[in-house]
Amino acid sequence: MIVVGVTKAISELFGKGGIADRMIWFSGMPFLDSKEDHNFGVPVSAVMRTSVVSMPAHGLTLGEVQSLLADDRYQGFPVVEDKHTKVLVGYIGSTELRYAIDKMSRTSPLSETAKCTFAPSSANLSSTSLNNIHGDSSHSSTLDFSRYVDATPVTAHPRLPxxxxxxxxxxIGPRVILIEYHGKLTGLVTVKDCLKYQFKVEAAENPKDDHRIEEGQEQLWALFQRAGNWFSGRVSRYSGGRIRLTSTSGGERPLGRGQILDGDEEVLDEGVELESRR
Known part of the structure; x- marks a missing residue:
């Protein structure tokens, strides 16, 4: 019970949460604690990323798509009508897109110059391009990934708190929340973005004082030393000096009669010869 009490006191003094919570934070995992209440007073536009890599619904080649997938920084891509209007169409994850490409490549070889579409094709496209994923890629011009696009992603207004x-x-637990204004993509936000802002605000409200922390640690260590010396003295007293714990004060200990030597004492040579004489 003493160990549990001391551990709890130290944990509350130097941190918050249990060991599992601290390990989540130490490992850098994006985790939002539902037990914490926040009141930042800022809109999500202050935290969102404005430089977003998106995919146009039509026009990209398979080679360009694979180049984007080669970058591990992206977990997914917002799909827009085109790069200029940025009208949001949906969202496609990198995992789903890789799966779709692998599935199509098993049916027939794919050309890097094949066009990719991420939205339902318009009526002016030929029926050949609509059914190309099941045929020879040398005779096809379009790869349809629209079935893998989430047409209703989680979105938020830029002024939302x-x-x-x-x-x-x-x-809800989405991987990303898209920020749109009047149907146009303006940015996105992830859990890591929220945590970065939270840590920034907490650091500004509670500036770290290393000097006070060091003083507190020194006082705590001095308390442990006094407790250890007191316990060592009590043990030595009740055992009549026959059991002596190592002192933490660092001072020299006189050798008394009847005490048990622990092997690190400097005992004067009493003239005992260890080598035989001839």
Whole structure:
């Protein structure tokens, strides 16, 4: 019980949460604690990423898509009508896109120059391009990935409070929340973006004082030393000096009669010869 009490006191003094919570934070895992209440007073536009790599619904070649997938920084891509209007069409994850490409490549070889579409094709496209994924890629011009696109991703208004967006992450659990304004993509936000802003605000509200922390640690260590010396003295007293624990004060210990030597004492040579004389 003493160990548990001391551990709890130290944990509350130098940190918050249990060992599992601290390991999640130490490992850098994006985790939002639902037990914490936040009131940042800022919209999500203050945290969102404005430089977003998106995919146009039509026009990209398979080679360009594979180049984007080769970058491990992207977990997915917003799909827009075109790069200029940025009208949001949906969202496709990198895992789903890789799966779709692998599935199509098993049916027939794919050409890197084949066009990719991420939205339902318009009526002016030929029936050949609509059914090309089941035929020879040398005779096809379009690869249809529209079935793998999430047409209803989680979106938020730029003026939505950041606390509300964090609640969406906690309750729904999306990988990313797209920020749109009047149907146009303006940015995106992830759990890591929210945590970065949270740590930044907490660091500004509670600036780290290394000097006070060091003083507290020194006082705590001195308390442990006094407790150890007291316990060592009690043991030596009740055992009549026959059991002596190592002192933590660093001072020299006189050798008394009847004490048990621990092997590190400097005992004067009493003239005992260890080598035989001839």
């Amino acid at each position: 950041l606390e509300t967006v964090m609640e969406l992450f906690q309750k």
